[in-house]
Amino acid sequence: MEDELIDSSRLSLPRKSVLPGAGFFYPDEFDEERAEERAKEKLEDASVAVVTDTDADGLGCVALLREAYDAALDVADFEERIEERLGDEDEDEDDEEPALAGEDEEERPKSPVALMGSSPYSLEDDLQRVADYAPEGVEVYVCDLCPDKFEYVEEELAALVETAGEIHWYDHHQWKPEVAEAVREAGVDLVVGESDEECSTDVTLRELDYEFDERFSDLAAVTRDHDLWLNEDERSQDLADYAYWTSKEEYVAVVGAYGADLPPVVEEYIAHRRVEKENLIQAAVDRAELKTVGDWTVGVTYGRCSQNEVADALREAGADAAVVVKPAGSASIRGSDDFERCHEVADLVNGGGHPKAAGCKPDIYDDMLDYAHHWTTQGATTKRVILRAFEQVADAVEKEEAEAEAAADADDDEGVETER
Template sequence: MEDELIDSASLSLSRKSQLPGTGFFYPDSLDEDRAEERVAEAVDGAEAVVVADTDADGLGCVALLREMYDATIKWATFAEDVQARVDRWERDSPADDEDRDVDEDEADAPRSTVALVGAGPYSLDEALENVAAHAPAGIDLYVCDLCPDEYAWIEEELAAVSEVADSIAWYDHHQWSEATAARVREAGVDLVVGESDEECSTDVTLRSLDYDFDERWTELAAVTRDHDLWQKEDPRSDDLADYAYWTDPEEYVAVVGAFGVDLPPVVEQYIELRRVEKSELIEAAVSRAELKQIGPWTVGVTYGRCSQNEVAEALREKGADGAVVVKPAGSASIRGSEGFERAHEVAGRVNGGGHPRAAGCKPDIYDDMLDYAHHWTTQGATAKRVILRAFEDVASEVAADDEASETEADDDAAGDE
């Protein structure tokens, strides 16, 4: 297959909005091999390893740990590359940085003695397995901004990495089941879980580490929290979130480690250039949206490669209590509001999980590439239908619970007469 067919940088905005990024078309086996190679390189000679989500919140935790270990990579290492990307975007012929492959000389880039191993909720087991296989004995292991849906998913991998690590600490703010949290702690892990509607994982890490951080780190946690909890009171939080999404995790950690929330001018310039396309992709997704009435909730549902939080905010302005953004890669983001705080319950019925107002899932509906082709050409019709059915199930449960409560109240009132 010709490279041009999967090169996102060469697509029109309309097509780019409807198709997944270049990385989607790499086989999982190739991704797994590359992931293991990268972990092996990253942890070589490390004194500590951080397995973290690679959004701004997870990477904020990594920056804190590198500060504590005096292991931050210098910003100068990345400054020239950022300027080169700015130059490309200013020439109106940008590479698709979001999908860019690993540079051939990446192995020669400076590495921190606090190794970063990026992971998501569905790759946490693989990340722990790779750390167990390649990290030197005696490391301190940290897991940040990640929550396993079930302990069974990571049981063997956590046991294996426990044989390698001298200590394991886990800092998070997602919705943990009591059973999973108990099993993780029984495995010898120092698990700290913050209130998901009050703290981000950077907050949890900051207050949990035995180190005297200066004020700029408190500010970093506060600004990270502003976006991660969708408080939207500090405009700088969008800068952090966008930059973490668009750049290499190591670069982001180095920049906030050096500058905190006051990003250098060249980084701010890069963010502004990329936001032009971001806004257009948001507009495309919003224009496709439909509003559905499900039980007591108005649900906005759309499809597209876009920034889901901004799309969800636009749908709320149109009257939606909840929002569903189905992505070309097959996953979906579910967002709530004051009127809908059951996003994690909906996602839990469709192979996902998360917070009451922010959750994600990937319906188990893709058996082969024909299913994906149907997904792209119908703008996620099957995924939308499955997720909306999950909304209906949750609405039915809520109605049944309300009815049972009313009946119980009536019975109590009758008994008092």
């Protein structure tokens, strides 16, 4: 395949909005080989390994850990590279695969606190890589990740327990009790914060035995503002966007040095990237539809975009919940005060998350023809599958309410009978 065909920088915005980024087209084998090589290099001399989600919350945990272990990288090199990117007019601003082409972390100084970026879909592989490549007795932290089932990570966690000195797991997602119990029984120090009150950075800040500077407390608060969708601090969107657009190591170095008050060069870079971001958001909002499911109005759309801002716009248009289907096949589900069952919907379509925010990727893509249909129909099948999951949740809620009403009536009847 010619590189030009998957080069997002050459696409018009309408086309870029409906197609995935270049990284989508890389074979899994290529990604796995690259991941193995980079994991080995990062972990071979590490004293601490952090397996973490790569959003602002997960990376905020890494910034705290590197500060606590006196292992932060020099931020000056990263700031210089940001300046270079700002001067590069041909930079591929690819929202789906941030910093893939220019990410050269293996060429930079390594921290003894190794950063292993992960996701719910690669967690077991990344745990195994730490077990395979980290030194005996390494201290391990798993942050901002939650397995849907224990069997997904059972073997890899057992291998890691054999290698690691200690394993700490800090998270704030909705854990199934049986999964949490099994993880703890495996020998892990698992701490799960209240998902509607704390982010994982909060949990890490609280659990680490270290006197952090005030900028880290502020970083946790601003990260929480975005991660819990409070949107009360204007800096929180900057953190979220920056974590999405840049490399993992750069984000950790910058917020570790500056906290939530990002330096001018980063603010300039964010402003530069937001021009296209706003256009992609608007394209997704323009193609959205409102559907009625049970007592709820669900806004459904498709496109490469920032899902939180799109969800905000759909809520303003009257939606109780929003579904943003992505070109890569995944989808984001966002709720509101009137809909706090996003995780229940996601559970039905190969996903999970929080009551007001969740993600999923329905298992419906068997070959590239399925993806071609996905792009040309703007996610029609995925939308239909997720809306069906909403219907299942609505039916379950209706059944619960009917049973509760029947139980209440029975109690009333029993009370009347007793009086007689």
